[in-house]
Amino acid sequence: MSAAVTVAARGLTRRFGEFVAVDEVSFTVAAGEIFGFLGSNGAGKTTTIRMLCGLLAPTSGDATVLGFDIAHHADAIKRRIGYMSQRFSLYTDLTVAENLRFWGSAYGLGGDRLAGRAAWAIEMAELADRRHTLVRELPAGYRQRLALGAALLHEPPVVFLDEPTGGVDPEARRHFWDLIDTLSGEGTTVFVTTHSMDEAERCHRVALMHAGRLLALDTVPALKATLAAGTLVEIACPRAAQALPVVEGMAGVREAALFGDLLHAALDAASRRDGLALEIAACGFAPVEVRPIAPSLEDAFIHTIRGAEEQASGVRGPGSGSGE
Amino acid sequence: MIRRTLAIAVKELRQLRRDVRTTLALLGMPVVLLLLYGYALSFDVRHIRLAVVDQDGGRAARELREAFLATDTFDLVSAGNDARALDALFDSGRAQAALVIPHGYGSDRVAGRATTVQLVLDGSDAQTATAVLGYARQIVASAAPVWREPHSLGAIRPVASVWYNPDLSSSRFLVPGLLGFILMVTAVIATALAVVREKERGTMESLRATPLVAIELLIGKTLPYLLIGSVAAAGAIALAWGLFDVPVRGSLLALAAVTLLFLAGGLGLGMLISTMAETQQVAFQAALLISMLPTLLLSGFIFPISSMPRALQLVTHVVPARYYLVALRGIVLKGTGPEAWGMEAVALGIFATVVLLVATVRTVRSL
Numbered sequence: 250m251s252a253a254v255t256v257a258a259r260g261l262t263r264r265f266g267e268f269v270a271v272d273e274v275s276f277t278v279a280a281g282e283i284f285g286f287l288g289s290n291g292a293g294k295t296t297t298i299r300m301l302c303g304l305l306a307p308t309s310g311d312a313t314v315l316g317f318d319i320a321h322h323a324d325a326i327k328r329r330i331g332y333m334s335q336r337f338s339l340y341t342d343l344t345v346a347e348n349l350r351f352w353g354s355a356y357g358l359g360g361d362r363l364a365g366r367a368a369w370a371i372e373m374a375e376l377a378d379r380r381h382t383l384v385r386e387l388p389a390g391y392r393q394r395l396a397l398g399a400a401l402l403h404e405p406p407v408v409f410l411d412e413p414t415g416g417v418d419p420e421a422r423r424h425f426w427d428l429i430d431t432l433s434g435e436g437t438t439v440f441v442t443t444h445s446m447d448e449a450e451r452c453h454r455v456a457l458m459h460a461g462r463l464l465a466l467d468t469v470p471a472l473k474a475t476l477a478a479g480t481l482v483e484i485a486c487p488r489a490a491q492a493l494p495v496v497e498g499m500a501g502v503r504e505a506a507l508f509g510d511l512l513h514a515a516l517d518a519a520s521r522r523d524g525l526a527l528e529i530a531a532c533g534f535a536p537v538e539v540r541p542i543a544p545s546l547e548d549a550f551i552h553t554i555r556g557a558e559e560q561a562s563g564v565r566g567p568g569s570g571s572g573e
Numbered sequence: 574m575i576r577r578t579l580a581i582a583v584k585e586l587r588q589l590r591r592d593v594r595t596t597l598a599l600l601g602m603p604v605v606l607l608l609l610y611g612y613a614l615s616f617d618v619r620h621i622r623l624a625v626v627d628q629d630g631g632r633a634a635r636e637l638r639e640a641f642l643a644t645d646t647f648d649l650v651s652a653g654n655d656a657r658a659l660d661a662l663f664d665s666g667r668a669q670a671a672l673v674i675p676h677g678y679g680s681d682r683v684a685g686r687a688t689t690v691q692l693v694l695d696g697s698d699a700q701t702a703t704a705v706l707g708y709a710r711q712i713v714a715s716a717a718p719v720w721r722e723p724h725s726l727g728a729i730r731p732v733a734s735v736w737y738n739p740d741l742s743s744s745r746f747l748v749p750g751l752l753g754f755i756l757m758v759t760a761v762i763a764t765a766l767a768v769v770r771e772k773e774r775g776t777m778e779s780l781r782a783t784p785l786v787a788i789e790l791l792i793g794k795t796l797p798y799l800l801i802g803s804v805a806a807a808g809a810i811a812l813a814w815g816l817f818d819v820p821v822r823g824s825l826l827a828l829a830a831v832t833l834l835f836l837a838g839g840l841g842l843g844m845l846i847s848t849m850a851e852t853q854q855v856a857f858q859a860a861l862l863i864s865m866l867p868t869l870l871l872s873g874f875i876f877p878i879s880s881m882p883r884a885l886q887l888v889t890h891v892v893p894a895r896y897y898l899v900a901l902r903g904i905v906l907k908g909t910g911p912e913a914w915g916m917e918a919v920a921l922g923i924f925a926t927v928v929l930l931v932a933t934v935r936t937v938r939s940l
Contacts, residue, residue, distance in 0.1 A: 302782050324784060332782035336775025342591045343584065354580030355783040383591075 255280045255407050255438040256301060260310035263296050270296040272461040273310065278440060280406070283433045285452030286442040287550065292458040294442040295335055298409050301440070302332050315407060328357070331400035331408035335415070338396050341385035345376050348384055349399060356403040363402075370398030373428065390421025397428060407438040414448065426451050446546045455546070457553055464553045472549045480519040483542045484512040484526075486534040495532050499525065504555055513548060577785055581793025585767065589797060596801075599763055603755040603805040604812055610751050611817050618704040624651040624659060624668040631679030637690065640712050641672060647708075659693060669695045670705050748813045749901040750874035753894045754865075756806055756832070757839045761864035762857060763798045764843025769856040772847075787936040791929070795840040802836045803829075810905075822908030831904065831914070834921040835897040839864065841928035848935040868894040896920040 256278035263271040271293040278284040286294045299305040301314055303323030311318060317325045339348045349367040353359075358366060371380055374394035376387075384392060393413055400408055410429075414422045426448065429439050433453075441452065449455045450469055457465040457472070465472060486492050489510050496514055497505045501521040505514040516522065519541070526539040544552075589596045623641060627634050641647050650668055651658070662668035673691035681688035692709050694702040771777040780790065810828070813819040821828060843860060850856035870876065871885065872894035878886055889895050900914035900921070911918065 304778070304781055327782060328784045330782075332779065334775065334778040334782070336778055338776060338779035340584070340588065340776060341774075342588050347584070347587055351580055351584045352779075352783070354576055355780065355785050357577065357784060359576050 253279050255282070256284075256312065256314050256440065258297075258301070258310070258312040261297065261300060261307050261312050262309045263293075263300060263305065264308045269461050271300070271307075274458075274461075274463045275310075276456055276463060276466055278407075278438060280438055281433055281436045282454065283429060283439045283441065283452045285449045285455040286440070286458060287444065287446075287449045287455050288442075288458030289444055291460075293461040294458050295411055297458070298332075298411050298440070298442060302330060302409055303327055328403075329405055329407070331403070331405040333396050333400045333408070333410045333413050335411040337392065339384050339392065339399060342383060344381050344383055345371065345374075345387070345395060346380045348395070349402065352399040353402040358403055366402045366404070370395070370402060374398050388421075389417050390424065393417050393421070393425055394428065397425070401432075401437075405437070407440065408432070410439065410441040412442055412444070414443070414445070422448070446550065449546055457550060459554050459557060462557070464557050465549075469546060472553075473544045473546065475549060475552070480516045480522065481542055481544045481548060482514050482516060482522060482525070482539050483508070484514060484529065485538040485540075486512070486529055486536070488534060492529065492532070492534045495534070496525075496529060499528060501525070504552070506551055513542070515548075515552060574786075574789060578789045578793040578796075581785075581790060582796040585794060585797040586800075589801070595763075599759055599798075599801050600805050600808070602759055603752075603809045606755050607748070607751055607809050607812055608816070611748060611813070618701055618708065619645055621647050621701070621705055622650045622667060622669045623647040624653075624662050624671040625649060626653055626656050626659065626671060626673045628654050628656070628676045629674050629678040630654065633679040633682040634674045637674060637678075637713070638672070640715070641709075663693070663695055666695075669698075669701070670709070672709075745817070745819050745906060746902075747874070748817050748819045749905050750872065750894075750898050752806065752809050752813065753835065753872065753897045753901060754868045754874055755809065756802060756836060757868045757894055758861070758864045759805065760798060760802050760836050760839030761843040761846065762860040763801070764795060764840045765846040765850065765856040765860040766843075766853055767794055767798065768844065768847030769850050769853050772851060773853055787933055791844060791933055791936060795837075795844065798840055798843075799833070799836055802840075803833065806832050806836070819905060821905050823904035823910065827911065828901070828904050831897065831900045831918055831921065834918060834925055835893060838893045838921060838925035838928055841925055841932050844932035845928055845935065848932060848939060867892045871895065873898050891924070893921055893924045896924075 254277050256276075258277075259275050261271055261274045262269070274293070274297060286297065288294050296305065300307050300319060301312060303314075303319055303326045306320065311320060313319065314326045315329050317329075319326060340351070343351065346367065349370050350363065353363040353366060371377055374391060374397075376382075376391060376395060379387065379391075384395065387395065397408075397410070397413065400410075414425050417425065429441065430451070433439050441448070443449055452469065454466065454468050455472060456463055465475070467475075484492075484496065484505075489512050490507060493505055493507055493512060496502055496512055501517045502525070503515040503517055505512055507513075514525075516525070522539055522541065526537045529535075529537045529539075589599075625638050625641070627638065638652075642649055647670070651662055656673055659668070659671050659673075662671070671693040673693065675689065675691065678688055678690065690713065692706065694705055696702050768777075771780065810821065814821060842863060846856055846859050846863065850859055867888075868874065871878075871881075871889045871892045873889070874894065878889050878895065881889070896917035900917040903909040903914040903917075907913070
């Protein structure tokens with residue numbers, strides 16, 4: 250096993266009948282990295298994770314986890330990874346301690362090691378005074394932390410977290426991500442899926458999934474920088490929703506999107522900025538203010554997906570029309 | 574391997590302990606069903622409404638009538654000497670049976686001639702009618718020394734002696750079958766639900782990501798239900814002995830061994846269903862269908878296998894309750910040893926092995 254690479258996927262593909270859930274996805278994840286899989290529901294994130302965890306066979310392509318081939322050594326992989334599925338993975342009718350004992354035993358732990366690791370998980374999840382509480386009586390944030398603890402009992406060098414903070418309030422979510430930072434600091438590789446931009450910002454690198462394909466993969470600053478070349482502006486004007494199609498149609502505007510009651514637009518050149526305000530005002534949306542902004546990850550996300558869709562419809566040819 | 578299997582079994586028992594309703598159902602259901610069916614499911618014939626038409630009117634005729642009414646098998650609803658009244662009695666359902674003693678019965682008896690009495694039965698309930706006919710024959714045979722079969726040439730005196738169950742109590746015959754039925758249904762449903770519940774709640778996905786292998790999951794999941802099933806079976810057998818006077822004449826060890834084999838098959842069937850069903854509702858219905866109907870209809874529990882059409886008889890060979898019933902009736906009622914039901918035990922073993930193997934293979938594929 251090469252020291253630095255924890256996960257390597259090459260052309261990983263999974264079809265369900267005609268539907269291509271994951272389409273020729275390739276990437277590598279370095280040891281100790283927080284690797285974010287960002288995408289909307291149905292983008293193929295969960296399918297990819299399930300293939301990497303040895304739960305689903307790829308249709309084509311291959312991947313290694315900790316140097317083990319997912320097609321042939323799923324058992325070896327299962328012994329060495331932690332996995333938190335999208336569905337809640339603990340037994341709600343068992344207590345905190347009973348759950349930890351069960352999941353630890355399922356990973357082959359016993360005796361002092363199991364007791365020690367269970368104590369660690371209870372401390373990590375801050376459940377010392379609730380170890381005999383039924384899991385169904387815990388608040389969602391504690392449950393998720395406990396589920397993370399259960400997935401880490403056997404001290405796996407890599408952990409796969411599939412939307413771990415679903416249904417958790419922002420405070421508990423931040424807390425959860427602090428735990429992820431700590432884990433990564435201790436050398437554990439964290440492979441995490443999310444559709445939250447805030448969470449993606451906390452990853453070392455983010456892979457952008459859309460419709461089964463990997464559209465972009467880079468650090469968060471680098472992803473944002475792909476947009477910095479085309480200048481991004483924020484437009485404040487009355488009736489922004491009506492203004493959107495007008496702005497979109499203007500020369501020199503590559504794309505525009507509604508952000509709350511503001512418009513965000515990507516321009517071909519920064520010099521276009523001054524003329525734009527006058528044109529919008531002339532169309533009846535005065536007063537107009539156009540200011541340059543640093544792109545957010547969401548801007549980068551939308552930009553990348555639009556680019557991919559335009560490319561796809563371009564490939565299909567002019568006759569096929571826009572199938573959006 | 575043992576650690577992981579035990580972890581599953583312990584977890585399952587813990588969950589059962591919390592789930593009081595299910596546990597009570599598993600332990601109490603056999604007892605409740607046994608009481609319910611044991612009392613309701615009786616083919617014993619009592620209090621048959623009898624009309625007597627005495628056209629003879631002599632002493633011998635009166636004696637015959639008294640013989641019929643001496644036990645609680647027959648209740649007199651009408652007595653007269655006109656057979657034409659019977660139509661109305663049967664039509665209205667007031668009478669289920671009628672005894673017609675013809676004129677000259679007494680003189681024939683005195684002269685020692687062969688004579689006849691007529692028994693009219695309401696055949697719309699064939700089962701009862703058959704039983705009544707049997708009773709009536711016994712009564713006539715003991716009251717009069719000669720019973721003449723229709724279409725037979727000479728006077729024949731049938732001598733029936735019933736072994737193992739001399740008073741032909743149907744509970745003695747039915748309770749072992751009931752036991753098999755109850756054990757089968759609870760074993761199949763309990764295990765099927767136990768696995769499908771994990772799928773439905775999403776914990777199966779996490780289990781699959783652990784190094785747990787199919788056989789550990791299978792054994793770990795079935796062990797607790799084997800335990801509970803055994804306790805329930807022991808309770809039901811004790812109850813049958815105490816309440817329905819069903820004796821255990823044979824060896825308790827043999828009884829336990831055969832019951833365990835039978836349970837193993839049921840648990841395997843439940844596992845098999847759980848590999849196909851995705852929701853508890855589907856699993857429950859499939860389990861009910863697969864366990865209840867064949868056990869009820871095709872095991873010889875109620876309907877004798879020998880009187881089924883040939884094709885159905887073949888089907889009964891894959892119904893494990895069929896073998897269990899033979900062995901159980903043998904051990905409980907006859908006190909026989911393995912020489913009498915050894916083949917049935919082997920069949921139960923084969924069934925359990927095949928079903929558990931298929932369930933394991935299917936679980937491996939899904940894990």
